Amino acid sequence: MVVEGIDGSGKTTFVKKIVEFFKRLGIKKIISTKDPGGTKVSKEIRKILLEERDEKIDKYTELLLLYASRIQIVKNVIIPKLQNDFIVVSDRYNISTLAYQVSGRGIKKKFIKYLELFLPKILKPSIIIYLDIHPKEAVKRIIKARKLDKIEKNSFLFFNKIRNSYIKLSKKENFFLIDAQQSIKKIDKEIQKILTNWYEKYT
Numbered sequence: 001m002v003v004e005g006i007d008g009s010g011k012t013t014f015v016k017k018i019v020e021f022f023k024r025l026g027i028k029k030i031i032s033t034k035d036p037g038g039t040k041v042s043k044e045i046r047k048i049l050l051e052e053r054d055e056k057i058d059k060y061t062e063l064l065l066l067y068a069s070r071i072q073i074v075k076n077v078i079i080p081k082l083q084n085d086f087i088v089v090s091d092r093y094n095i096s097t098l099a100y101q102v103s104g105r106g107i108k109k110k111f112i113k114y115l116e117l118f119l120p121k122i123l124k125p126s127i128i129i130y131l132d133i134h135p136k137e138a139v140k141r142i143i144k145a146r147k148l149d150k151i152e153k154n155s156f157l158f159f160n161k162i163r164n165s166y167i168k169l170s171k172k173e174n175f176f177l178i179d180a181q182q183s184i185k186k187i188d189k190e191i192q193k194i195l196t197n198w199y200e201k202y203t
């Protein structure tokens with residue numbers, strides 16, 4: 001399953017809570033991962049993408065690095081864990097590419113389709129939890145906790161485009177749009193309901 005949303009929407013917070021929820025149910029075979037991130041090489045790629053430097057990263061360089069990172073995670077973490085009956089909870093996955101690179105950066109979908117061919121298989125997440133939040137509120141939250149990274153310094157216009165793209169994509173059947181401007185407690189309850197329904201069907 002995947003947690004999606006713009007930066008500051010609460011993905012880190014709720015990926016942790018999802019893992020805790022399943023652990024409370026007695027499930028030991030559960031892991032969380034992060035895309036980009038999640039393996040040593042992916043973490044290094046993530047650093048390249050987020051580090052401030054006086055050279056602009058081209059949007060296609062960004063896309064290729066994101067896929068390089070994703071291939072590492074899918075091959076080395078997600079597929080082996082799924083094959084071993086683990087529940088895998090990922091902070092971002094391919095929907096982020098559609099929202100950030102296609103809608104945000106204006107990259108044509110055909111490039112993404114081509115890059116998907118490099119993945120060992122197309123993984124369809126069982127559930128996608130999309131945390132919906134106004135970009136202004138998201139930035140306020142990040143600033144309260146830490147410094148903004150390079151991606152987070154993009155304009156509200158950029159994040160509005162991404163948010164609108166997420167909202168459009170969230171019409172799909174295994175997508176759950178959650179109002180992320182509610183309290184952590186309320187969101188947690190909503191997510192737990194979704195997970196319980198899914199788990200009852202899955203087991």
Ligand code: ADP
Pocket residue numbers: 005006007008009010011012013014141142145180181182183184187
């Ligand atoms: P992301 O991983 O999507 O960037 P985080 O989980 O790191 O987002 O959340 C950003 C900040 O907002 C954190 O300090 C977190 O504690 C806080 N936060 C997350 N969800 C909520 C919420 N519903 N209400 C208030 N603060 C929140």
